[in-house]
Amino acid sequence: MKRKHMAAVAAAGLVLASLAGCSSGNKAPETKQETAQAEAATTTAEAQADAASGGKKYVIGLAMNTQTNPFFVDVKDGVQKAADELGVELYITDAQDDPAIQMKDVENLITKKPDCIIIDTCDSDAIVSSIEACNEAGIPVLTMDREASGGEVVSHIGYDAIKSGKLAGQYLVDTLGGKGNIVEIQGIMGTNVAQSRSQGFNEVISQNPDMKIVACQVADFDRSKGMSVMENILQANDHIDGLYAANDEMLLGALEAIEAAGRLDEITMIGCDAIDDTIEAIKVGKVEATIAEPPFFLGKAIMNSAYNYLQGKDVDKYVILDNELVTADNVNELVTKE
Template sequence: MKKTMFSALLASLICLALVVAGCASKGGNAESQAPAQASGSESGGGQIHIGAALPDFSDKWLSYLQEGMEKYQKTQDGVNVTYVDAQNDASKQLAQIETFISQKVDAIVMVPVDTVSAVDIVDRANKANIPIVVVNRWFEGVDKAASYVGSESITAGVMQMEEVAKLLGGKGNIAIMTGQLGQEAQIKRTEGNKQVIGKYPDMSIVLEGTASWDRAKGMALMENWLNSGKKIDAVVSNNDEMAIGAIMAAEAANKADGMIFAGVDATPDALEYVKSGKLQVTVFQNADGQGKSGLETAIKAARGEQVEKNVYVPYELVTKDNVDEYVKKWE
């Protein structure tokens, strides 16, 4: 009797198990069968993911460009931006771009470390069908990017040197302090300087050297120049940080009086030097405007909108006469 009851119970349990298994097979498993959630702009109005590859977080002017991007990002709903620092290492920046590509970001914003690797980076982004926007540093082949956002560097060099020539009355010995060799801004700003100097028979370049955009290196280079014994009437620098370093060295040697100093960028620190009369010339390069326009263009490209091939942000001459106007821009 007990054996018969046990057999009947066992048969019932087997039948129940078969019914449950059949229902599960028919209804499907929600966890394994449901389609994966799309990411980025493919999710139908979801988050847009932008990869921002910057060359050096410690560079003062570039930090303002990044702030411009971050401020604009806060005005945009559904936009996520990942910022990475290449630490001025071209191979590191390439690896960071490859990571963005593997993550399938919706667009990339890049300020290139150098003009050689930049060409390859743009090509890789294009092959992955990811729009890439190049900001600030122009190079041969940048036309293959979705857009270039920046300023025409040669204009800064021309504006800067024309004002220096005016202050010197068209006569004097010029020392040109350049940025990192091979970069577009270094090449073109210096070219602009030399174009102007070539118009004045009584002006000549007596010294030229690189301080790689850095204040401390600018100070060290200026110390070497002062020790050379050559007469210097004006130090014309590719950026403000190097110019400030040159001023500091000249002051320490008690040789700053009567010497003209010129930079580019019109950073807050530089504007203080202009107000004090120590830095006579700088050229405003709108870091905030370039950062904002770069990210804005990348977001449009990520959404499939048409973007301008070149977005130019103009340079503006800054002297003691109009410096307060530019101080307000940073407030």
């Protein structure tokens, strides 16, 4: 750890443990909470047993929001792995983080008449009309990671974004001893994930009057934008103690800017997602922490839910996958892929 805050960190495990049960809670009666790896493994075992019995071969559309962000590359790989195990044919599209392109992608998928469509949304509001078009066409829809604001969805699987923000905020509070100048870099604010992570983070920081957010800017979950935003923040602020970036791509971009400015020893950093580059940065001591939300297991879980639904089985309306704080203390035990 770059900063000398070990006394404050000693109590962090207890405080962070108290957040482990936090959930957005807005759909609790229909919500199942599970670890990502357990959810993916359980549903795979059930679905593979059905597939082995010679059931129907399904065709499923997968409307990805992007395939340039490593998190979503791993999501797609998880979906593909489960599809291969189940004998499912996939039609995959890439919206390049553009809601307009994703609308066209879903339109094109509808014309192929798949058994269902899985959507990883670019924008929670913009995707509603596409989901409604699927509803009208009689094609079931499942969503993952980012929720849609409307339309009829069979099931949504994602991580507890509010909890992620709270874990990050509490980590900085504990590590910095409850005081310091903080920077927040936000994601695509048209998504519920970005909104909820920021909400959870600010709920914790606001309870600590000696923690001051000196800069809060949007970098759209993008590494290059994260670097550019952080460069500007560094120029405008001579004293920064902590940084929370709402995903690891933005964190890694910010890290480049911080290293170039020679201020690596000054700033305690935490991100979210636990992608490979961030895990390596934690191991070598450049980054203190991230929040693990393994995308590979998210992808497997959503494909298995889609398969089970098509098999006529009951699926949970909401599945909230658990996330966890990752630091140098537990990074070597982290499992993010098969």
